[in-house]
Amino acid sequence: MLPKIAIVGRPNVGKSALFNRICQKRLSIVDEAEGITRDRLYAQADLFGRPFLLIDTGGIDLSGKIPFAEEVKRQAEVAIEEADAILFVVDGQVGPTSLDEELAKRLRKGKKPVIVAVNKIDQWGEETQVAAFQRLGIKQVMGISATQGHQIAELLEAALNPIEAKQGEESVPSDAIKVAIVGRPNVGKSTLLNQLLSEQRSIVSPIAGTTRDAIDVLFEHQGQKYLLIDTAGIRRKKSEKEVVDKFAAIRTEEAVDRADVCLLVLDAFEGFTTQERRIAAEIEEKGKSCILVFNKWDLIQNLRMEHAMRGIREAAPFLAHCPTLFVEALTKRNLNKIFPLTREVYQQRFLRLTTGVLNKFIESCVQKYHPPLIWGKRLRIYYLTQAESNPPKFVLFVNKPDLMTETYKKFLINQLRDSFPFTGCPLLFELRGKRSASFEQSMDA
DSSP states (O other): OOOEEEEEOSTTSSHHHHHHHHHTSOOSOOOSSTTOOOSOEEEEEEETTEEEEEEEOOOOOSSOOSTTHHHHHHHHHHHHHHOSEEEEEEETTTOOOHHHHHHHHHHHHSSSOEEEEEEOOOSTTGGGGGGGGGGGOOSEEEEOBTTTTBTHHHHHHHHHHHHHHHHHHTOOOTTOEEEEEEOSTTSSHHHHHHHHHTSOOSOOOSSTTOOOSOEEEEEEETTEEEEEEEOOOOOOGGGTTSHHHHHHHHHHHHHHHHOSEEEEEEETTTOOOHHHHHHHHHHHHTTOEEEEEEEOGGGOOSOOHHHHHHHHHHHOGGGGGSOEEEOBTTTTBTGGGHHHHHHHHHHHTTOOOOHHHHHHHHHHHHHHSOOOEETTEEOOEEEEEEEETTTTEEEEEESOGGGOOHHHHHHHHHHHHHHSOOTTOOOEEEEEESSOTTOEEEEEO
16 A cells, blocks of 8 residues: 655645646646645655655635635545645745644644645755744754755655654564454444454444544454454445545545455344445455454344345345354354354465366356357357466456357356355456457456
8 A cells, every 4th residue: 555645734835836746747736826726636656666645635724715615624634634644835935824833733633744844945045944934843844845846855755754664563464364344334343343352442332433543453363363454434425524434434445455354244224225335346346355244133023134135145246155144243142253254265265276177167067058159159168267366366268258248157157156165255257369368358256
């Protein structure tokens, strides 16, 4: 995951000019008028082979005189929460203002590294103006010139060094299984984490959205290390009015990206909603394994477990191949099954099948159900091989990929899942034609 550096400050101090200078492109509008940049902008940049993600924000104005000031402030706060380090840009020609002091006060309350970038130090001898910004109470203060490129590399070095040092300290053991606990708010994710750990490691509250950040806990169970990632629930887009909600959605997406296995927690009483469908689609898209966890099952009466799963299989076919647990986090019912099942699902990501085994499998599939004729032509399958594992990826060599129908593709995928234990794991398929090896058609299972 790339380090993230946010550029913040009051209006018209040169934030966008600094953003463009670092990116070496004119991506952000530069103008003397205040309030030009409203939304945050993202761009990948590089410092001597060290890549990072740069975030430009609109000028923060606490007076409310600039149009859309509140929205600009909210966007900047999201960037500050999301970033690993912050470049606080001020105007060296104007000197410290009351707004600079107020913003510095807010930035000091956070735990992120902050560097004061005193901009517009364009001429020799103006470095003395930098000292005036020591009064902001931020340790690192540097004079720069966004227009001339003065001290830009040194500024980025100061921002990246603490990030990389922290990443080195927080390195996760290679043999640890990374498990993300995901789901919408108030389904019992934090309670589940606390009960799994048998101690209070995450805030538990009946108020939806209590957990604002992803909480990592390195934990060992029966000789196996696990990195448990508790996340804030994803709310609907219309409800993401608060900064914490937007930040929570960002962190949840990052948690899924980091995980090997995702525990998708659902409220058994409320069932499977469009939000769970979106999360499930993201898990499948990123190639992560998944275990469905129905929490609060004790509240359900006169409903069989298989009936609860029927609608889910129709709404999200991938979840039909994921193991399901019906639990009650508060009483620890069935929680003892989570770690063994997680370990089993994780190990199946590394299952490797030989080409010989796969070719026998393909032969049996063709005998059961021949590919249909299309325009008087029939799909011919030459052989199937496994190209990768974690997650498993297969390459199917055929005469003409465009003769593969959706129905026959699903047939092969279902047969593969029935024949080999890839429980809870997405299967990635690629078609390659005989005549044009460069022609590839990707299809997800």
